[in-house]
Amino acid sequence: MGFQINTNVSAMNAYRNLSNTQNDMSKSLEKLSSGLRINRAADDAAGLALAEGLRSQVNGLGVAARNAQDGIGVIQTAEGALSETHAILQRMRDLAVQAGNDSNNEESRAAISTEVAGLAAELDRMAKTTNFNGNQLLNGSTTSMAFQVGAEGNVNNQITINLGSANVQAVANTLTGGDLTTTGTSFAIADVADLAGPASFTTSKDGVATTVTTGALGAAASFDSVEDYAAALREDAAFAANFSVAVETDANGAGVGIVVTALNGGTLTTADNATAGAGLGAGAEGTSVTGGLNFDNAANAQASIEMIDEQIKTISTARAELGAVQNRFESTINSLNVSAENLSAAESRIRDTDMAKEMSNFTRSSILSQAGTAMLAQANQMNQGVLQLLG
Structure with a gap:
């Protein structure tokens, strides 16, 4: 190897390693400080x-x-x-x-x-x-x-x-x-399995007829009892906003029909089911009944x-x-x-970060940094021997 002064390869090598060590220390400090x-x-x-x-x-x-x-x-x-x-x-x-x-x-x-x-x-x-x-x-x-x-x-x-x-x-x-003697309309239901789809209810008040149609209450044969059908009506937003419904029962407590009452006091004239037709069920047409508490x-x-x-x-x-x-x-x-x-x-x-592991890395980098700094100083002194040749 020659004896040069313009290019100190040893110093360059020491500086490169020292720079890498400084970068590692900087990253370790960042990880340790941020966690x-x-x-x-x-x-x-x-x-x-x-x-x-x-x-x-x-x-x-x-x-x-x-x-x-x-x-x-x-x-x-x-x-x-x-x-x-x-x-x-x-x-x-x-x-x-x-x-x-x-x-x-x-x-x-x-x-x-x-x-x-x-x-x-x-x-x-x-x-x-x-x-x-x-x-x-x-x-x-x-x-x-x-x-x-x-x-x-x-x-x-x-x-x-x-x-x-x-x-x-x-x-x-x-x-x-309003007065404990509400008048509703009774609709007999012979077979609840006949009921399906939407139902429409027409009321008359002060000579004005209004028809309210529910959403799709259910498919054919989807109701097990009159009580189920009444519950589906109550859950329908259009129906609940305009009517109330009660279940009529026989002597054994089984549901045989429903009583529908208009909330605005109007008279319910007809109720049709998409499948069963007029009268809502296969039973009789609607008849006026006295509801409410009496x-x-x-x-x-x-x-x-x-x-x-x-x-x-x-x-x-x-x-x-x-x-x-x-x-x-x-x-x-x-x-x-x-x-x-x-x-x-x-x-x-x-x-x-794993604090214990990163602390070990930081300690290693710190020692290498000190060693690298010392070696860089030594490398910078190596070419000073040229002065003896000139002296």
Whole structure:
């Protein structure tokens, strides 16, 4: 090897190694100070993409858990009001049973009717005022509410609360109609299996006829009982906004028809089913019947008991559905929290730095930096021997 002064290869080599060591130290300091192994895409491009995907999932699951908590809040709000509705209906039933006794005179029956009217008014008030963040829950205007309980954008990440059967407004209207003597129209149903598709109801008030058509209630033979068909009507938004429905039963308690009452006080003239035709079912045409609660004699009091029992069943069904969905929300929250925990751990393994390992790397780089600096100084001194040749 020659003896040059213009090109100090040893110094260049020492400087290159020292520069690499300084870069390693800088990266180690960055990782140690941030706690992250990946601070920029250049650190690990594939790892960054995977970590960001996991972070999106973790953040989405956290929001989804809060959404599920909101769902529980909605259910608790609605179910609390329905609990009081049950209490009111039970009190009404007690009064109806009391009114069935002919030991009551006219004044006693009037007093019973007055208390029942007050209870019915409270049902109406509860239906109009029970809301969650401005969303009415029990007046029939909101038949369902969907909650996003997953991090992805598809239907499998949503849970729907059905509020169609929790229509306290319809219960109040069915029991009262304003004066406890509501007139409805009875439609016999010989075979519920004949009912399918939408149904239309025509009312007449002040000489003006109005027809309301429901959505597709179900396919042929999809209803097991008259009660199922009545429940489908209650859950239909168009029907619930204009009518209330009660089930007529025979001596054995089996449903044989329905009584439909217009909420606006109009007279229901016809009801047609897309499959069964006029008369709604295969039975008789609609006939006007006296509905609502009436306690002027023992027979009407007994009829009122049956009507109240029907509404108690309706509210019981609604509360059971809400309770089942609340349990589902609670299970969903537990699942979301477990998933978020596991995904966070996976992201940590990709993105976070191993502090012990990185400290070892930093110590190694620090020692190499000191050694490299010393060697660079030595390399710069090597060519000074040329001075002796010149001297």
